[in-house]
Amino acid sequence: MALPPLDSPQWQSPWRAFIWGLRSITQTILTVVLFVTYLGIGALAHDTNFSLAWALASTLFVWAGPAQIILITTLGSGATIIQSAIAVTVSAIRLFPMVVSVLPLMRTPTTKRRELFFAAHLTAVTLWVECHRFLPQVPRERRIAFVHGLGFGLVSVCLTANTIGYFLAANLTQTLGAAILLLTPLSFLFSTARNSREVADVVALVLGVLLYPLAAKMNSGLDILVSGVVAGTIAYGVHWWREVRA
Amino acid sequence: MSFAQLIGDWHALAVLFVAGVIPNQIWRMLGLWFGGGIDEGSELLVWVRAVATAILAGVIAQIVVEPPGALASVPDLLRYGAVAAGLVVFLLTRRSIFAGVVTGEVFMLAGTWWLG
Structure with a gap:
């Protein structure tokens, strides 16, 4: 499936754009990866004694795989609500620059802030990656509808996966459970690496991975924040230095 | 499994809201608010x-x-090895996410099997 050309009459209706967005979930391996990741989250929720409704509500309202895994794992291992909330808040900081960088791709001079509400809610790593890939092929005034379709499709896939994973959990061996949990870091690592076109992105990714274990030794509870800001700032420094020399 | 079990208790859903939903939505809404300018x-x-x-x-x-969870049952070196093997194949296949993920998984499963 290829998207219609930018000047095609196919793009005249926002509803059509929504459908094109929905259909685009079949055009990316990340949909399969999300499916299996959320299969794992459903299984993890079951094993940690959360209800199916809880797992589905977390997917619908949190909509961030790493945050959901951190939330389930910390609450399941006996952390307090406050400790879990801090860990999740820190892991979710990355959503802020994602939203900041993705919304300008959809905005037109007449777009109101409230029209971007659902696009902001749907923004997570997969949608962020796919927006940068798909949106240049979508006329600007139809991008919000397209993203709504894409997000609706991805959320539906994940809710289905959660439900299947939840019921599979009783039958999953420990090794298969581990294999499903390993999908999350592998898929996030490679999808981010594939989207890293500029040197700054690569430096941020590599340093972010390498600095985390060092930051974790400080045991401040803000490890991810510390390693992220340091690695990201060094990456920005590399970008800045290259710009100055160019 | 009864309907009541599938819903669970309201306390857990309240915890989800406080520790899961709010910490994520704060950043998205800040992005929506400040991203405009x-x-x-x-x-x-x-x-x-x-x-x-x-x-x-x-x-x-x-x-x-x-x-x-269950991933903790896999030895440290096997987990690192799986990610490293996946990364090598990802780079060799000109950034194929699929090839990288499958390699990492196969490495871990084969290692678990080999270690018995």
Whole structure:
């Protein structure tokens, strides 16, 4: 499936754009990866004694795989609500620059802030990656509808996966459970690496991975924040230095 | 499994809201609020994107270094080896996410089987 050309009459209706967005979930391996990741989250929720409704509500309202895994794992291992909330808040900081960088791709001079509400809610790593890939092929005034379709499709896939994973959990061996949990870091690592076109992105990714274990030794509870800001700032420094020399 | 079990208790859903929903939506809504005034190609955005990437990289490292649930049953070196093997194949296949993920998984499963 290829998207219609930018000047095609196919793009005249926002509803059509929504459908094109929905259909685009079949055009990316990340949909399969999300499916299996959320299969794992459903299984993890079951094993940690959360209800199916809880797992589905977390997917619908949190909509961030790493945050959901951190939330389930910390609450399941006996952390307090406050400790879990801090860990999740820190892991979710990355959503802020994602939203900041993705919304300008959809905005037109007449777009109101409230029209971007659902696009902001749907923004997570997969949608962020796919927006940068798909949106240049979508006329600007139809991008919000397209993203709504894409997000609706991805959320539906994940809710289905959660439900299947939840019921599979009783039958999953420990090794298969581990294999499903390993999908999350592998898929996030490679999808981010594939989207890293500029040197700054690569430096941020590599340093972010390498600095985390060092930051974790400080045991401040803000490890991810510390390693992220340091690695990201060094990456920005590399970008800045290259710009100055160019 | 009864209907009541599938819903669970309301206390757990309240915890989800406080520790899960609010901590995520705060950042998205701040992004929605402040994103309006920021230019797509601005230097600030290059920096925030680099930080976002690095924080995600940290989450990736955290899951591998301090694994949750069943993943903790896999020995440290096997987990690191699986990610490294996946990364090598990902790079050799000109950035195929699929090839990288499958390699990492096969490495871990084969290692688990081999270690018995």
